[in-house]
Amino acid sequence: GAVVSQHPSRVICKSGTSVKIECRSLDFQATTMFWYRQFPKQSLMLMATSNEGSKATYEQGVEKDKFLINHASLTLSTLTVTSAHPEDSSFYICSARDLWGQGMTEQFFGPGTRLTVL
């Protein structure tokens, strides 16, 4: 099946710093990537949808200036948490959609990145 990786898997940073998380589709081209946030023992909340070569579409309530998303190629999307604060601590998961393999119907998920802001 299609494989999606995330890097880093775990990051700890100081309050006020910025953190970049990478999401890569390893064996397919992902025209669309999705970024989710998951609080402990809760569901996944969609933050934004990222289409290659265009600006991301953010869900209501998500600050686009705080969560910068770049989808510069068909295999890479990045999420940058700017000026991170402790309340940004969470599990961030990306997913990718392959239009030519499984078609539009399935999203393939990365393993997630645990962000802890001190």
Place this chain on the structure above:
Amino acid sequence: AQSVTQLDSQVPVFEEAPVELRCNYSSSVSVYLFWYVQYPNQGLQLLLKYLSGSTLVKGINGFEAEFNKSQTSFHLRKPSVHISDTAEYFCAVSDEGFQKLVFGTGTRLLVSP
């Protein structure tokens, strides 16, 4: 708007017993339904999906689910669970455009010996 309800936050069950995890959805348009499993500190893995056709869908690891349009349900079942099935299970719905997935709150399946 679409939504998904997973009424059971946690389901304890003994090994080799059958299990059913409940999922109900609401939508004003045709939907596509998914079940995902999440092991601790990992991403999500697709168990099965309903797009069209037979309402009984078989997935990986011996799981199956039945789409019931009249009851707007998509319950997940397994006839005999293993310890290794202990995980968080998420039901999700997508519209015809597959623009995004809306997830339920999840059900933690706890399998004990």
